[in-house]
Amino acid sequence: MSLFAEFPKMGRAELRDFKKGIDESFKDFTRDYGEAIEHFFDPLLYFLVWLERLFLNSPWPIVMTAIAILVYFGSRSLKLTFGAILAFLVIGYLDMWEDTMATLAIISVATIVCISVGIPIGILMARSNRAQTLITPILDVMQTIPSFVYLIPVVMLLGIGKVPGLLAVCIYAIPPIVRLTNLGIRLVDKDVMEASEAFGASYSQKLLGVQIPLALPNIFAGVNQTIMMALSMVVIASMIGVKGLGVPVLRAISNQYLALGVMNGLAIVVLAILFDRVSQKFGKRLQAHTESMK
């Protein structure tokens, strides 16, 4: 009868030993390989630090001009360019320049990492159905698991700092680019692929000449989503030692500083909107030629 009254469960002691066993073995793993893994990420750290210094140490008018030029060449829109300049002027005036630059640096590096890792994984998934069935659930986990859960092993392994923060951002932000690269390639018109095959194209000729160019709109939607998700991780990343706009937000939460929280939060929003509009306009321009003259 007791079986019906109470759910059959592991004994208290066994469960404790079970959890402890996992913790211990992971700690051992950390002790053995932690340093090696940390060194593995060193180039990334140097790059991130270099970029952050570049943003912070350059005189602000130069950074501002660079941003304006990038926005203009990305979007070809004067309205957006002036909007960007105005937004950054306000951010600077409200004393958020340094944090914004730090955030800009980590988002840029995270985006570069996500693109250079995510697109090849997406290509692999598009090529093999087995890879797709294997990787899809992993992506689901990465997107849905609470960030704090994977922060634990990351911090255990790499401690507190920029690299673990960057990793946390990437884990959360990489799924859309992988998914949309895969989807984009799979959606390429079968007739066009068959034609390419019939003319004797090799795998790389098909991939680079047909699949990637025709999947670009989707890949770009993925890049856009990745950037947005990276930005939304800024606050959580700041909990493990990443500098940027997340730090004051965190301080505002614990001290109930309404104005500070809202200001820095809005600065994140401004960055997000800018990235979004510029990358969307750029993506649209890339595929403008496939549309007929209307």
Place this chain on the structure above:
Amino acid sequence: MSDIKVAIKDLYKIFGSNPASMIEKVKNGISKTDLLENFGHVLGLDNVNIEVKKSQLQVIMGLSGSGKSTLIRHINRLIEPTAGSILVDGENILSMSQADLRNFRRSKASMVFQKFGLLPHRKVIENVSYGLTIQGINKQEAFEKSNQWIESVGLSGFENHYPAQLSGGMQQRVGLARALATDADILLMDEAFSALDPLIRSDMQDVLLSLQEKLHKTIIFITHDLDEALKLGDNIAILRDGAVIQSGTAENIILHPADDYVTDFIKDINKARVLKVSSVMTNKDSVQGPEIQDTVIIEDALQIVSQSGSNGAVIVKDGKKIGTVSLADMIMAIARSTKNTDSDTVYR
């Protein structure tokens, strides 16, 4: 033997989870319906044997589901057969390695598709030179070659347009130029003109015929349109349920349809435009009239004879009289046959 360019021998294609296990059943003559209902496999091609002579235009015609598109994709191995062999210039395509196969596709057989299959992100000139750039020819040389083909299909001035900016007929001209640009001896055309409206289609047929007069390619042309088949084909194979039910010249098929299916098929076509006077030639001395060549079609002959007011015509070949043809015989030949035209017959 040497003038056979493409030989398809004992070709079978079965679709399903384990085609190899079904091949014996098919060879023993199981019907398509039986195979599907009892074993869950679809019979795509059933013992197809076709020989295509060099520089000929071979039409393979059949209704949808007859296996014609499946068949043409076997010739460049876009689809692997279940059994059989395909010889091109005596070499078996099926024993080629992947690298050999790619070379074969690049240089020996090019293809034109029903839905064009153009690269939407590339300009006309880049599309036409696609086969050449795949071969690794440098861009400038490829463009020069391609320009000639663009001109020969009548698309000069559109080199820098994108496919989406062209009409269907023009897009298929691009498809044709792209296939011709690789200088392949064999041209595979999968319902190439079926997606075009009738006037444009007729136009494209003329383009193809006039190009063929100069190029003498070996063309395998798939169609479901009998008029198109009769207009283009040096030789026609009719496919039904994956099997060739008749193969021969247009005249041959019209004069001697193999079975009711073919008879029903050809009953509505204009025979006067297909049959040549030689096919109804007799040797009656009573027939007098103007001299006409043996290759003249009855439609033209009727006009000549009726204008001359005589009761027939004298047929000549190489300047010598080889027979005569009477007006009555010509009219009988093109009259719609009354037997075997049961219009209630339904073919799947």
